[in-house]
Amino acid sequence: MSTVPGDGLTVRLDLALLGFRLDVDLLLPGAGVTALFGPSGSGKTTCLRAIAGLEAGAAGQVRLGDRLWQDSARGFFVPVHRRPLGYVFQDAALFPHLSVRGNLDYGARRARGDGPALAFDAIVALLGLGPLLARRPSHLSGGERQRVGIARALLARPRLLLLDEPLASLDDARKREILPYLERLRDELAIPALYVSHSIDEVARLADHLVLLEHGAVVASGPLRATLARTDLPPAFLEHAGVVVEGHVVRQLQDDLLLLDIAGGQLLVPASGQAVGQVMRCRIATGDVSLAMAPARDTSIGNQLPVTVLQVVDASHPAMCLVQLDAGGTRLLAQVTRRAWKRLGLAPGASAWAQIKAVAGLG
Numbered sequence: 001m002s003t004v005p006g007d008g009l010t011v012r013l014d015l016a017l018l019g020f021r022l023d024v025d026l027l028l029p030g031a032g033v034t035a036l037f038g039p040s041g042s043g044k045t046t047c048l049r050a051i052a053g054l055e056a057g058a059a060g061q062v063r064l065g066d067r068l069w070q071d072s073a074r075g076f077f078v079p080v081h082r083r084p085l086g087y088v089f090q091d092a093a094l095f096p097h098l099s100v101r102g103n104l105d106y107g108a109r110r111a112r113g114d115g116p117a118l119a120f121d122a123i124v125a126l127l128g129l130g131p132l133l134a135r136r137p138s139h140l141s142g143g144e145r146q147r148v149g150i151a152r153a154l155l156a157r158p159r160l161l162l163l164d165e166p167l168a169s170l171d172d173a174r175k176r177e178i179l180p181y182l183e184r185l186r187d188e189l190a191i192p193a194l195y196v197s198h199s200i201d202e203v204a205r206l207a208d209h210l211v212l213l214e215h216g217a218v219v220a221s222g223p224l225r226a227t228l229a230r231t232d233l234p235p236a237f238l239e240h241a242g243v244v245v246e247g248h249v250v251r252q253l254q255d256d257l258l259l260l261d262i263a264g265g266q267l268l269v270p271a272s273g274q275a276v277g278q279v280m281r282c283r284i285a286t287g288d289v290s291l292a293m294a295p296a297r298d299t300s301i302g303n304q305l306p307v308t309v310l311q312v313v314d315a316s317h318p319a320m321c322l323v324q325l326d327a328g329g330t331r332l333l334a335q336v337t338r339r340a341w342k343r344l345g346l347a348p349g350a351s352a353w354a355q356i357k358a359v360a361g362l363g
């Protein structure tokens with residue numbers, strides 16, 4: 001039996017279902033948010049269920065820090081109700097006849113975990129539920145219901161939080177409303193969270209670590225920024241490739257723009273409520289970066305950075321290639337046509353200008 005360093009989460013599972021096999025071997029951080037990302041049917045939910053102990057047929061080992069939850073080699077299996085975890089689904093199944101407070105009290109009374117104890121009031125404040133405590137679930141928006149569901153999961157004192165597409169049933173406005181609360185959880189909670197999502201923007205905004213799943217197997221697992229910027233992933237993932245850049249807001253400009261200091265330069269980014277000095281994450285998709293040999297003068301493009309070409313690889317379409325660039329310490333990825341690559345005479349080591357059409361501020 002292997003030993004696990006520190007307080008990480010070991011998930012070594014092999015599960016055969018009718019027509020589907022989950023076979024994963026993961027060592028995940030014991031803190032922060034790990035996102036599970038992959039195409040529909042790749043096994044994200046099955047993986048979460050197996051970690052929770054809801055798939056009794058799963059062979060292998062699950063261990064959180066020094067706590068062993070299952071080890072089939074030794075016939076050891078902690079049942080789901082004895083694993084200290086909080087499970088949040090797409091729709092929080094709240095009791096309709098109880099108020100928000102009643103629903104939370106119910107969760108607190110059933111607390112069986114031995115994770116960090118957060119006071120009722122602290123959890124209510126963390127999720128902004130104070131003004132909602134007297135309401136019935138039928139008088140809550142979808143986003144508010146999810147916040148109550150997360151609070152109820154936290155009141156059980158979990159050591160691990162499992163979130164299965166908690167925003168999937170919400171419209172964009174509700175998603176924007178709840179994301180800052182999820183960021184607060186990430187920044188203030190001492191326990192790790194596994195977060196399943198279909199949305200790469202959501203993942204880029206919230207996660208610290210990224211696991212890519214395809215056909216029940218792990219394609220990649222690593223720190224978010226490094227993993228998203230990889231150029232050696234299967235085609236299903238390359239279309240989501242792009243970089244996540246972090247920088248400090250140095251100035252607020254007219255027209256709702258912010259000036260962001262990043263390694264090696266500055267970026268103009270659409271404002272989304274950040275103050276000067278604050279750290280901001282942005283995502284730059286590969287399709288939003290093009291290449292030129294000189295900075296363009298009369299252009300609508302707001303961001304142009306001098307770059308060095310590092311390498312070029314095949315993109316998911318044969319007409320396209322992915323070019324990895326270094327912009328003074330910030331890695332960028334550009335998706336350009338093979339024809340343009342040849343026409344510009346580019347090669348690894350060449351100098352060029354990256355024209356960045358869009359930068360999505362992620363909060």
Ligand SMILES: Nc1ncnc2c1ncn2[C@@H]1O[C@H](COP(=O)(O)OP(=O)(O)OP(=O)(O)O)[C@@H](O)[C@H]1O
Nearest residue numbers: 017018020038039040041042043044045046047198
């Ligand atoms: N109890 C089950 N018995 C047989 N097959 C199952 C069972 N549960 C899930 N599957 C199959 O396992 C595969 C993975 O499903 P899973 O729900 O884990 O994928 P997912 O990545 O979460 O998908 P989505 O993003 O669509 O939610 C699918 O092919 C699904 O049909």
